[in-house]
Amino acid sequence: MRIPVDPSDWLILIPEFILLGTAIAILMIDAFAKAASDRSSPWISLAGTAGAIVAAVFLWGNPLSGFGGMIVNDDFGVLVSTAILTGTALAVLISVDYVRREELPAGEYYALILLSTIGMLLMVSSANLIMIFLSLEVLSIALYVLTGFARMRPRSQEAGMKYFLLGSFSAAILVYGVALIYGATGTVDLQSIADELISPGVLGNPVLLAGAGLVLVGLGFKVAAVPFQMWTPDVYEGAPSTVAAFMSIGSKAAAFAALVRVLIFAMGGLRPEWLAAVWVIAALTMTVGNLVAIAQDNIKRMLAYSSIAHAGYILVAVAAANRLGLQSIPFYLIAYAFMNLGAWAVVTAVTRKGEEAVGLSDYSGLFWSHPVLAGSMGLFMFALAGIPPTAGFTAKIYVFMAAVAADMIGLLIIAIVTTIISAYFYLRVTVIMFMERPAEPPVVTVPTPLAVAIAVAAAGTIWLFLFPGVTQSFTDTVARLL
Amino acid sequence: MLPAHYYLMLSAVLFTTGTLGVLIRRNPIIMFMSIELMLNAANLAFITFSRYQRSLDGHIFVFIIMTVAAAEVAVGLGIIISIFRTRTDINIDDLNIMKG
Amino acid sequence: MASDYTWVLIFLLVGVGFAVVSLLASWAVRPYDPGGQKRRTYECGEMPKGSAWVQLRPGYYIYMLVFVIFDVEVLFIFPWALALRNMKSAGLGALAIADMVIFVGVLAIGLVYAWKKGVLRWE
Numbered sequence: 001m002r003i004p005v006d007p008s009d010w011l012i013l014i015p016e017f018i019l020l021g022t023a024i025a026i027l028m029i030d031a032f033a034k035a036a037s038d039r040s041s042p043w044i045s046l047a048g049t050a051g052a053i054v055a056a057v058f059l060w061g062n063p064l065s066g067f068g069g070m071i072v073n074d075d076f077g078v079l080v081s082t083a084i085l086t087g088t089a090l091a092v093l094i095s096v097d098y099v100r101r102e103e104l105p106a107g108e109y110y111a112l113i114l115l116s117t118i119g120m121l122l123m124v125s126s127a128n129l130i131m132i133f134l135s136l137e138v139l140s141i142a143l144y145v146l147t148g149f150a151r152m153r154p155r156s157q158e159a160g161m162k163y164f165l166l167g168s169f170s171a172a173i174l175v176y177g178v179a180l181i182y183g184a185t186g187t188v189d190l191q192s193i194a195d196e197l198i199s200p201g202v203l204g205n206p207v208l209l210a211g212a213g214l215v216l217v218g219l220g221f222k223v224a225a226v227p228f229q230m231w232t233p234d235v236y237e238g239a240p241s242t243v244a245a246f247m248s249i250g251s252k253a254a255a256f257a258a259l260v261r262v263l264i265f266a267m268g269g270l271r272p273e274w275l276a277a278v279w280v281i282a283a284l285t286m287t288v289g290n291l292v293a294i295a296q297d298n299i300k301r302m303l304a305y306s307s308i309a310h311a312g313y314i315l316v317a318v319a320a321a322n323r324l325g326l327q328s329i330p331f332y333l334i335a336y337a338f339m340n341l342g343a344w345a346v347v348t349a350v351t352r353k354g355e356e357a358v359g360l361s362d363y364s365g366l367f368w369s370h371p372v373l374a375g376s377m378g379l380f381m382f383a384l385a386g387i388p389p390t391a392g393f394t395a396k397i398y399v400f401m402a403a404v405a406a407d408m409i410g411l412l413i414i415a416i417v418t419t420i421i422s423a424y425f426y427l428r429v430t431v432i433m434f435m436e437r438p439a440e441p442p443v444v445t446v447p448t449p450l451a452v453a454i455a456v457a458a459a460g461t462i463w464l465f466l467f468p469g470v471t472q473s474f475t476d477t478v479a480r481l482l
Numbered sequence: 483m484l485p486a487h488y489y490l491m492l493s494a495v496l497f498t499t500g501t502l503g504v505l506i507r508r509n510p511i512i513m514f515m516s517i518e519l520m521l522n523a524a525n526l527a528f529i530t531f532s533r534y535q536r537s538l539d540g541h542i543f544v545f546i547i548m549t550v551a552a553a554e555v556a557v558g559l560g561i562i563i564s565i566f567r568t569r570t571d572i573n574i575d576d577l578n579i580m581k582g
Numbered sequence: 583m584a585s586d587y588t589w590v591l592i593f594l595l596v597g598v599g600f601a602v603v604s605l606l607a608s609w610a611v612r613p614y615d616p617g618g619q620k621r622r623t624y625e626c627g628e629m630p631k632g633s634a635w636v637q638l639r640p641g642y643y644i645y646m647l648v649f650v651i652f653d654v655e656v657l658f659i660f661p662w663a664l665a666l667r668n669m670k671s672a673g674l675g676a677l678a679i680a681d682m683v684i685f686v687g688v689l690a691i692g693l694v695y696a697w698k699k700g701v702l703r704w705e
């Protein structure tokens with residue numbers, strides 16, 4: 001492989017470089033002026049994220065490919081990157097007071113968030129299996145540290161260790177799959193793999209199929225698909241809530257982008273082979289995620305199972321692998337970024353003795369003391385359940401339409417039934433908030449940055465419902481990639 | 483030159499050993515060593531395929547995997563050490579506050 | 583290929599033979615006197631104290647980590663150095679240098695951070 005070098009390649013990576021520069025600046029301020037860093041680093045990282053969003057949007061509509069085709073910046077990538085950067089910006093906002101309250105080292109915290117975001121953006125624009133592995137590790141290694149960041153909390157430590165072990169296990173499976181694909185096709189470039197698959201000799205190669213299976217398992221861990229989801233509830237429960245919020249959006253979106261590139265763009269020719277596997281995984285993920293979520297009394301664990309279930313719906317769109325499916329994935333991810341981060345933001349606001357009050361009963365009567373906060377929580381729960389007037393409804397409709405267009409009626413029925421089941425536990429939270437206030441209510445603090453984050457998330461959730469056309473025209477261009 | 487499948491079989495055996503190690507063993511350090519074994523199995527497979535396809539790509543991937551493995555070691559052992567520091571005992575098998 | 587392995591075999595035999603012969607010779611010549619000074623961990627020099635199962639300061643560990651990171655990054659500098667001449671003849675020498683400056687620069691920043699955090703202080 002000769003990699004033609006062109007200085008203009010660096011243009012594609014401008015968002016990543018902005019984030020890298022910001023992260024380095026935060027680390028240096030932290031090293032040389034600790035006091036200033038604690039105050040300034042959230043705002044610096046917010047500015048860096050905003051800069052990266054501007055740069056990413058600037059690259060819109062102008063598909064570029066560089067570094068010998070290892071990095072591409074197509075419209076699909078820009079949309080998913082926007083979802084990730086939105087998630088990062090909101091996660092930074094909800095962290096401002098959380099980091100101070102939990103006495104986490106601020107400089108390192110924000111620098112790690114930004115470094116992980118770089119990995120996510122790189123993963124979205126990877127057009128090469130090795131780049132996918134490398135960026136997966138960049139995003140994961142920062143997240144392992146962030147998960148175990150509350151070093152004095154045994155739960156956080158345990159979550160960090162579990163996430164680290166299972167995360168690197170899945171990465172090792174992924175990279176072995178990449179090795180097998182490389183052996184079968186002689187390349188790791190996604191476009192070349194797609195070209196290679198046209199020749200009939202390669203198509204039935206068991207080494208290729210085994211490699212594709214291992215890559216699917218590796219990415220399945222990252223998107224938290226059943227049966228590779230076992231780390232999710234423990235990690236979300238143990239990790240600092242802001243970190244759980246951040247990773248439930250970013251690492252899922254990045255892994256789905258990679259999954260789409262591998263399964264649809266590179267291995268579209270193998271769809272008859274992988275469809276059954278993805279079909280079963282999607283069905284299991286929706287069913288298990290929603291059913292187990294019903295049994296949860298801890299809101300963080302409930303949101304973890306909810307995030308598993310949502311991965312199932314996006315997998316339906318992946319399995320459909322048609323125009324509508326490809327359109328619905330970025331839309332779903334952006335909608336999910338708003339509604340899920342909103343829900344997590346509310347979780348960080350409700351505390352008891354300095355710790356989060358995570359029991360569902362802690363939310364009883366929240367409406368009578370904090371109507372606006374409870375109202376937004378209700379909105380996010382409606383959105384996650386897929387009830388109008390929210391973006392969650394629109395996103396699910398798109399996915400269902402994609403399933404219809406692909407003639408996957410069985411999967412569609414499972415998706416609809418599980419959606420109805422999921423309404424039970426989402427609405428239960430809403431109902432609890434209207435119940436009587438307990439004798440010892442938890443402390444609810446909503447500092448300004450958190451309020452801004454909740455407001456933005458709520459606005460986004462409704463805005464995407466009212467004007468899905470805004471992103472529709474964007475996603476139209478995405479569908480042309482197919 | 484030995485036939486490629488010798489190396490590939492060794493690589494598959496290493497990978498399986500590593501996978502079983504992660505699934506069966508419950509000591510975090512041993513589990514982590516098994517993961518390293520899996521990464522090295524992938525390295526061996528890359529080198530073999532690279533040799534038999536007469537291209538250098540696989541060698542570059544091995545560099546990347548080795549670096550990633552080093553970074554993983556740094557972070558992973560860091561997490562394990564931080565657990566040791568806050569716990570008086572070093573029996574790391576009873577990390578089960580949260581039910582999985 | 584067969585002849586290559588013959589050399590390996592000869593080497594192996596000579597190596598094993600040398601070890602066996604010299605060990606046998608010393609066994610035949612040396613006096614046998616266990617106990618006393620002979621039982622010490624080191625016959626001369628440092629006096630051992632305490633058990634081997636002590637917890638070392640984590641500081642050593644972090645110091646070692648910083649070393650490992652730099653050790654591994656050297657992997658990338660060698661291929662870069664080999665490709666540098668080609669890059670230069672292709673008129674991209676400045677780009678190649680810039681790449682490496684960024685690479686080493688990011689590493690150096692990491693080192694500066696570790697240094698300011700007191701990781702390199704040896705007490």
